[in-house]
Amino acid sequence: MSLVIHQYAFGDAGTFTAEQENVGEPGPGEVRLRQRAIGVNYIDLAFRSGAVGGGGFPVTIGLEAAGDVEAVGPGVTAFKVGDRVTYTSMPGANAEKRLIQASSLFRLPDGITYEQGAAMTAKGLTAGALITKAYPVGEGDVILVHAAAGGVGSLLIRWATAAGAAVIGTVGSTAKIPAAEANGADHVFALDSGRDVVAEIQRITGGRGVDAVFDGVGRDTVGLSLRAVRENGTVVLFGASSGRPAVDEELVSRRGITVSRPSLDALVPDHDERRSLADDLFELVAGGDLGETVITTYPLTDIARAHRDLESRRTTGSLVLTI
Ligand SMILES: NC(=O)c1ccc[n+]([C@@H]2O[C@H](COP(=O)([O-])OP(=O)(O)OC[C@H]3O[C@@H](n4cnc5c(N)ncnc54)[C@H](OP(=O)(O)O)[C@@H]3O)[C@@H](O)[C@H]2O)c1
CATH class of the missing domain: 3.40.50.720 (NAD(P)-binding Rossmann-like Domain)
Structure with a gap:
């Protein structure tokens, strides 16, 4: 069984409900992840309220997380059980375990923690795409x-x-x-x-x-x-x-x-190019060139508090939910 954050209606942070669900086995091209850290992004507030996204209830929002591959489905050769990975732009992140297409994953280098991966895969790729492609900063x-x-x-x-x-x-x-x-x-x-x-x-x-x-x-x-x-x-x-x-x-x-x-998806639609940007990002982080990432962690079950802090402008740096 896996802890999952459901919503049965769109609305404020009070609409989150923590439940247990059976995640099942990965299908063709999928892996099952045991997630360790989940990134909170400002756009999550719009998914929570129903301003963007949608889908049938119960819905699980969240776009980004880092964790371990726990099982691989038929046809998956790029990842094996135990690999450390991270991803973004994949709705359904707010859970302890999830099934996900292996083609959406990036390898998380050994020197990068799960919290760092979840704090900066979406935000770091966005920052990198903005300053290399939207306006190349030099x-x-x-x-x-x-x-x-x-x-x-x-x-x-x-x-x-x-x-x-x-x-x-x-x-x-x-x-x-x-x-x-x-x-x-x-x-x-x-x-x-x-x-x-x-x-x-x-x-x-x-x-x-x-x-x-x-x-x-x-x-x-x-x-x-x-x-x-x-x-x-x-x-x-x-x-x-x-x-x-x-x-x-x-x-x-x-x-x-x-x-x-621009959006990250429009600036870097190709996964291979995104992977290369992720490699650049994690290399800069590992080399200390981006300094110390400011991360505030909350237990996954405290997701409502994380959302309230973000929307009331109380936060600095990145917010991460841990399991
Ligand atoms: N285009 C893309 O692909 C892409 C990808 C990722 C993120 N984004 C966007 O980038 C922005 C930053 O995302 P983030 O996750 O890193 O969030 P964030 O910047 O950590 O949090 C939002 C910040 O916006 C400021 N803000 C100004 N007016 C506000 C208001 N009326 N209500 C709430 N906050 C207000 C606040 O900072 P101050 O208190 O300092 O004003 C607040 O801390 C968001 O708009 C997000 O949607 C776009």
């Missing part, structure tokens, strides 16, 4: 990252600084400034401070503006993003934690801004 770039203490934001800053960029970060409140600074941001502004952040960014960049903005917050920050970027710069709108961004098209065209709205 030496000498100055970039702006919102939610600079959050999951994706933290990894974006660490990866971008490793690539030689200077980073300006914003956070929602003053209390999060130290966390964003610890990620390596050169300047951090709290959006509740009343300061004119665009003017500060103009001052820092000698009146030019930043080369690119990575904006996962959306509605509350898109106006700032379009004013802080340089003429002909790039604004990457990759999330909507505060709501969907309304883009001022007149401003975009007058300033020659490139606006992109």
Whole structure:
């Protein structure tokens, strides 16, 4: 039997129910995983409420986890019992055990813990895809990252600084400034401070503006993003934690801004390419180039508390459920 988090209705964090279920044997191309750590992502809140996803009840949400292969189905040759693996973008993660297509798995290197795997497979691949493909960040770039203490934001800053960029970060409140600074941001502004952040960014960049903005917050920050970027710069709108961004098209065209709205799935649809990005990510982590990942763990049975903390903006870094 396996612990699983079910929902019988979409709604708030009170809709989670911990139950036991029999997972069964893997079918052709599948493996059964004994999961050790499950990543919590901001998009999980939308799956929980029914804003995205759907499906018949009971439904199990969650997209990402790390664990051990416990059984392999017919035709699976790439993995064997006992292999340590991680995955993302596969709904149904919030469980102790699950069946999953072997073709969706990445090998978890020995030096990387299950918690690190679950904390950064989705967020790290997203960060990596954003700074290598949505806007290739390089030496000498100055970039702006919102939610600079959050999951994706933290990894974006660490990866971008490793690539030689200077980073300006914003956070929602003053209390999060130290966390964003610890990620390596050169300047951090709290959006509740009343300061004119665009003017500060103009001052820092000698009146030019930043080369690119990575904006996962959306509605509350898109106006700032379009004013802080340089003429002909790039604004990457990759999330909507505060709501969907309304883009001022007149401003975009007058300033020659490139606006992109990428997703990990669209940027890196091919599994082999994703595996190579995962290899890059875990190599950077193992080599210490991304610093210490900030991870807050909760027991899987405490999933409601993890969701409430994330949606009330109390968290920094990545949240992981352990079993
Ligand atoms: N495009 C893709 O493929 C892709 C993949 C992964 C994630 N994402 C997106 O990336 C964003 C970050 O994801 P994450 O999992 O790492 O989450 P996160 O950044 O750790 O958490 C969300 C953060 O958004 C900020 N925020 C601003 N306004 C908010 C509001 N009204 N309510 C709640 N939070 C608000 C908060 O930081 P402050 O308090 O500092 O403002 C909060 O901590 C999300 O929008 C997510 O959907 C996109």
